[in-house]
Amino acid sequence: MSLRRRRTRPWREEVPGRAPVWVLDIFRQTGAILEGHFLLTSGRHSGTYLEKFRVLQYPEQTQRLCRLIAERFRDSGVQVVAGPTTGGIILSFEVARQLGVRGVFAESVEGGRRFLRGFRIEPGERTLVVDDILTTGGSIRDVLDAVRQAGGEPVGVAVLADRTAGAAEFGVPFFACTALKIESYEPSDCPLCREGVPLTKT
Numbered sequence: 001m002s003l004r005r006r007r008t009r010p011w012r013e014e015v016p017g018r019a020p021v022w023v024l025d026i027f028r029q030t031g032a033i034l035e036g037h038f039l040l041t042s043g044r045h046s047g048t049y050l051e052k053f054r055v056l057q058y059p060e061q062t063q064r065l066c067r068l069i070a071e072r073f074r075d076s077g078v079q080v081v082a083g084p085t086t087g088g089i090i091l092s093f094e095v096a097r098q099l100g101v102r103g104v105f106a107e108s109v110e111g112g113r114r115f116l117r118g119f120r121i122e123p124g125e126r127t128l129v130v131d132d133i134l135t136t137g138g139s140i141r142d143v144l145d146a147v148r149q150a151g152g153e154p155v156g157v158a159v160l161a162d163r164t165a166g167a168a169e170f171g172v173p174f175f176a177c178t179a180l181k182i183e184s185y186e187p188s189d190c191p192l193c194r195e196g197v198p199l200t201k202t
Contacts, residue, residue, distance in 0.1 A: 023068070023178040026061050027161070030054045037197040042136040045190040048182045049202055050161055052087050052132040062094055065177050069130060069158040070098035072175045076155045078128045080121060082106060082147060084113060084139040087132035091160070095130050106146045113142040115150065123151030134159045134176065135184060137168040144170065 027033050032054040038046050056062050069091075080102045083092035089105045096103030104121070106113035121127060127147045131140050140157055147154050154172050162168070162176035163184070187193065 020068075023065065024180075026055055026065065027178070030058065030061070037192040037199050039199055039201045040135055040184060041202065042138060042184075043187070044135070044184040045187055045192060045199070046182060046184040047192055049200075050133045050163070050180075050182075051202075052160060055160070056087060056090050056132070062090065063098075065160055066091060066094040066098060068177050069095050069128075069175060072158065073128050073156050073173075074099065076128070076173070077126050078155060079126045080104060080152070081128045081130055082115075082121070082143055083130045084108075084143050088130060088139070088143070091130045091132060095128065095158070099128075106143045108142075113139070113146050115146055121147055121150035121152035125152045126155045127152045128155055129157045131157075131159050132161070134162045134164060134168055137164075137170065140170065144172075 027050065032051045034049045034051055035047060036049070038049040040046055040049070055065070078099055078101055081092045081096040081099065082104050083089060083106070085105055085107050092103040092105055104115060104119040107116050115121060129140055129143045129147065134140065140159075144154050144157070156173040156175065157170045158175040160177050162179040163182045165179045165181040168174075185191070193199070
């Protein structure tokens with residue numbers, strides 16, 4: 001992958017001290033913070049991409065991050081943890097393991113996401129929704145919709161990294177292991193496109 005070097009860092013950690021220093025260190029040390037010109041899953045473009053799988057390939061580091069999420073919601077009466085494919089599969093399993101509950105995942109279908117493969121959310125079941133990187137929140141909202149359609153009760157949302165620095169709202173308690181302010185653009189308004197920087201699909 002061809003990465004574009006910049007003189008200034010195109011992102012910043014939001015609210016210094018909000019998260020343990022080692023959280024962002026994990027992203028740096030695993031090479032998960034990439035610079036270039038990226039097409040995000042949301043359809044927006046960005047000069048910075050967080051490649052979560054460079055973090056998730058390390059069980060020990062994944063366990064440490066998931067411990068932050070589990071401790072935040074340990075007293076919330078969570079009965080099941082749900083995440084979207086693909087990164088959310090790993091996170092829902094590990095957070096659920098640490099909380100001693102079930103972990104399930106919702107897959108993409110026409111019009112949103114559904115729990116397949118025999119997964120069920122029982123009526124009234126208190127559900128924590130987890131995901132890797134928050135950019136627009138579309139995947140998280142799809143999982144929340146799937147939980148509600150099944151009659152479950154969402155009790156919180158948690159992510160490894162929040163690219164919006166707290167701008168997203170889900171109507172339930174929210175937690176991010178770290179928050180970064182990273183610019184993203186509509187394709188029609190992308191300065192990297194205007195500069196002719198090659199686009200990498202993520």
